[in-house]
Amino acid sequence: MRGKVVCGVAVAMLWVAAGMLGLSEADVDKGAEEIVLFGGERGRVPFPHHRHQEKLGNCDICHSVYAQQSGIIQELKEAGKLQKKQIMNKQCTKCHKEKRRSGEKSGPTACTSCHIK
Ligand code: HEC
Ligand code: HEC
Ligand code: HEC
Structure with a gap:
């Protein structure tokens, strides 16, 4: 049970990090x-x-x-x-x-x- 939660959190963090990287370039309003x-x-x-x-x-x-x-x-x-x-x-x-x-x-x-x- 605990392992599953930790794993889920790790996946969520990766997902957020990828989203932030994407933001830094393409989504700046020029x-x-x-x-x-x-x-x-x-x-x-x-x-x-x-x-x-x-x-x-x-x-x-x-x-x-x-x-x-x-x-x-x-x-x-x-x-x-x-x-x-x-x-x-x-x-x-x-x-x-x-x-x-x-x-x-x-x-x-x-x-x-x-x-x-
Ligand atoms: C900090 C410097 C800087 C500021 C501030 C600046 N310019 Fe320029 N401007 C340049 C440079 C350098 C070029 C040459 C661009 C190139 O080599 O393509 C240029 C080119 C131009 C051109 C010619 C583009 C062409 O087709 O040859 C126009 C028109 C122009 N600027 C208008 C403006 C206006 C209007 C403002 C103010 C709202 C402004 N610039 C503010 C540096 C600046
Ligand atoms: C590099 C581009 C550039 C050049 C060169 C330039 N202007 Fe402008 N001018 C602007 C811009 C951009 C504005 C609007 C922003 C501001 O008021 O500072 C403006 C605003 C003005 C205004 C005020 C408009 C208003 O009613 O608010 C006057 C008057 C004017 N210019 C006259 C001149 C005269 C006279 C010259 C030549 C001696 C000149 N400008 C050269 C870019 C330029
Ligand atoms: C040489 C001057 C100059 C530089 C450098 C500059 N801008 Fe602008 N920007 C302007 C002017 C002038 C306007 C129009 C302001 C107005 O309409 O009164 C503007 C307007 C904007 C707007 C409002 C939407 C629009 O299209 O009018 C956005 C968003 C913007 N700039 C983003 C940026 C970003 C992001 C950067 C850096 C990557 C940047 N600007 C660099 C002069 C500049």
């Missing part, structure tokens, strides 16, 4: 591959989300400032918790300029390369 951000009168800003994830390898570079939630940047701006252009200047353009300066492949820094009408 959000949309492409996102279109609100850019005011300059026009909207297409953002290749997964490409940045692959290139940068760290979600927190961006998401330490805003949650992993659709529309959150605009929500925080409207609530006065982010300034207009704050993400643009402190994340997007800042990083692109730094990468370019250090000779790495980078993203756009001209207004009309990001904002489209």
Whole structure:
């Protein structure tokens, strides 16, 4: 009887462990591959989300400032918790300029390369 219970517990633990391993890779919500951000009168800003994830390898570079939630940047701006252009200047353009300066492949820094009408 006792042997059977121990055995059952061991099987259950293996099953849970396998489930957790499966979770770590496939089930992380990476959000949309492409996102279109609100850019005011300059026009909207297409953002290749997964490409940045692959290139940068760290979600927190961006998401330490805003949650992993659709529309959150605009929500925080409207609530006065982010300034207009704050993400643009402190994340997007800042990083692109730094990468370019250090000779790495980078993203756009001209207004009309990001904002489209
Ligand atoms: C270079 C910046 C950047 C990086 C790095 C980044 N994200 Fe995002 N993520 C964004 C932006 C911008 C949004 C859209 C926010 C909005 O709509 O206001 C977003 C939105 C999301 C969303 C919400 C769903 C959606 O598609 O809008 C999820 C989930 C998400 N990201 C997950 C991740 C994960 C997981 C990683 C790391 C593997 C990651 N992100 C890395 C910038 C980034
Ligand atoms: C690397 C891409 C990128 C470049 C280059 C860029 N922008 Fe932006 N811009 C954004 C993003 C993303 C937002 C939305 C997030 C924010 O407000 O920080 C934005 C927001 C804005 C807003 C505020 C919109 C609003 O009403 O909330 C203005 C105005 C603006 N940009 C003007 C400009 C001008 C002018 C230039 C050129 C000097 C420029 N942008 C260059 C990506 C960019
Ligand atoms: C921490 C660095 C970093 C941040 C933050 C960042 N980018 Fe980039 N971005 C890159 C790099 C590196 C590339 C070049 C990617 C490649 O080599 O494929 C790039 C490329 C791009 C491209 C060009 C993709 C193409 O098709 O050539 C766009 C558009 C872009 N970024 C927009 C944005 C916007 C909008 C934001 C802010 C919401 C942002 N990026 C934030 C590093 C960054």
